[in-house]
Amino acid sequence: MTYFDQATETLPRDRLAALQLAKLQAMMAELWGRNRFYTNKWQAAGVAPDGIRSLADLARLPMTKKSELMDDQAANGPFGTNLTYPIEQYVRLHQTSGTTGVPLKVLDTADSWDWWGRCWAHVLAGSGVTASDRVFLAFAFGPFIGFWAALEGARKLGAVMIPGGGRDSAQRLELMRDTGANVLCCTPTYALRLAEVAREIGFDMSSLAMKSTVHAGEPGANIPATKHRIEGAWSAKCFDHAGASEIGAHSFECEVQPGGTHVIESEFIVEVIDRETLEAVAPGQRGELVITNLGRWGFPLVRYRTGDLVQTNLAPCDCGRSFLRFEGGILGRADDMVTVRGVNVFPAGVENIIRKFTEVDEFRIRVTRVRHMDEMDIEVELCDGADAGVVHSIAEKLDSMLAFRPRVHHVGRNVLPRFEMKAKRFHVNREL
Numbered sequence: 413m414t415y416f417d418q419a420t421e422t423l424p425r426d427r428l429a430a431l432q433l434a435k436l437q438a439m440m441a442e443l444w445g446r447n448r449f450y451t452n453k454w455q456a457a458g459v460a461p462d463g464i465r466s467l468a469d470l471a472r473l474p475m476t477k478k479s480e481l482m483d484d485q486a487a488n489g490p491f492g493t494n495l496t497y498p499i500e501q502y503v504r505l506h507q508t509s510g511t512t513g514v515p516l517k518v519l520d521t522a523d524s525w526d527w528w529g530r531c532w533a534h535v536l537a538g539s540g541v542t543a544s545d546r547v548f549l550a551f552a553f554g555p556f557i558g559f560w561a562a563l564e565g566a567r568k569l570g571a572v573m574i575p576g577g578g579r580d581s582a583q584r585l586e587l588m589r590d591t592g593a594n595v596l597c598c599t600p601t602y603a604l605r606l607a608e609v610a611r612e613i614g615f616d617m618s619s620l621a622m623k624s625t626v627h628a629g630e631p632g633a634n635i636p637a638t639k640h641r642i643e644g645a646w647s648a649k650c651f652d653h654a655g656a657s658e659i660g661a662h663s664f665e666c667e668v669q670p671g672g673t674h675v676i677e678s679e680f681i682v683e684v685i686d687r688e689t690l691e692a693v694a695p696g697q698r699g700e701l702v703i704t705n706l707g708r709w710g711f712p713l714v715r716y717r718t719g720d721l722v723q724t725n726l727a728p729c730d731c732g733r734s735f736l737r738f739e740g741g742i743l744g745r746a747d748d749m750v751t752v753r754g755v756n757v758f759p760a761g762v763e764n765i766i767r768k769f770t771e772v773d774e775f776r777i778r779v780t781r782v783r784h785m786d787e788m789d790i791e792v793e794l795c796d797g798a799d800a801g802v803v804h805s806i807a808e809k810l811d812s813m814l815a816f817r818p819r820v821h822h823v824g825r826n827v828l829p830r831f832e833m834k835a836k837r838f839h840v841n842r843e844l
């Protein structure tokens with residue numbers, strides 16, 4: 413078993429909690445009076461750092477929503493007030509991918525950036541990466557934080573990092589072969605896209621030395637049918653990981669792959685809440701992930717509402733880590749749930765059914781509201797030579813699994829968009 417920091421990762425849970433509390437208290441003391449955003453928030457809530465004496469006291473602190481960070485940056489441009497130090501101390505500026513509107517800028521000091529690297533070292537070591545590996549990053553290296561921090565993580569492990577920016581898919585495949593890359597980091601969507609390109613250009617995937625693929629940026633590696641498909645295409649073990657520009661890289665799948673991702677609890681505190689009452693749900697129940705990062709003091713987040721749905725599991729893992737797990741990884745975005753004919757559906761649930769059909773290369777889901785009723789249309793693009801009759805089988809399968817029958821349409825080759833980073837396959841139009 414490979415670890416980044418075995419002593420911390422296997423701490424008994426009471427000592428892990430003590431470590432979290434000590435880090436939280438130290439961070440709050442540092443932020444108090446320096447970080448305007450949190451000092452104002454905590455003063456308004458009538459809580460000071462010395463009022464936090466146990467992890468249970470965390471619930472006394474107000475939560476943070478993304479809209480507050482956006483509003484703050486709009487009002488106090490360009491960087492907002494969630495900066496603990498003078499701007500001279502910052503060394504990195506990234507921004508969110510902006511899939512849901514104006515991008516949020518996130519800044520890191522040298523220490524905060526080092527913390528990102530530590531978190532990514534946990535992620536990569538979790539998947540078995542060591543100093544003897546060559547890690548290929550199929551990523552454009554733009555302002556999106558994406559896999560930038562993975563570079564730092566690999567450096568800490570001593571692995572060779574091969575940046576794959578400024579290349580098209582075919583060139584990336586060649587570069588992987590030439591360099592003997594044996595670990596691939598990219599979005600799950602792009603792992604499948606690379607395999608599709610390989611098929612189109614006659615590139616022999618078995619000429620690669622790939623042993624594992626590590627995925628971030630969107631769900632997929634936690635959707636069983638998608639994971640299975642990636643593993644088949646790459647003849648490699650596929651690992652899930654989750655994080656976000658504003659929070660950090662917070663969870664990863666270990667080599668045991670117990671059906672979920674471990675949270676790096678030495679660097680994050682996790683709460684799971686009911687979205688209506690905002691109270692903690694019972695252990696093991698599904699709810700919204702609220703997360704506090706403990707080492708990004710330059711741009712901290714305390715009790716941040718992620719909008720992600722998770723379910724925690726404290727059962728011991730055979731990898732030896734005491735870090736809790738998200739059962740099934742991130743289960744979906746709360747905002748992405750749609751109700752079609754009384755059935756609550758998440759895009760990941762639909763994807764898991766569609767991806768089981770090996771004839772499907774790409775798909776798109778459209779939800780339209782007509783006279784207060786949501787309707788679902790699914791467009792599928794089939795591989796060359798596939799029997800178009802499979803479209804009927806997909807509709808049957810969706811009907812039996814979801815208890816309603818979406819309309820499934822067969823579209824021509826290369827009609828649907830392809831993606832190199834986060835895919836946009838799910839569209840909701842409720843304006844009617």
Ligand SMILES: [Zn+2]
Pocket residue numbers: 666667668669670674729730731732733
């Ligand atoms: Zn494990």
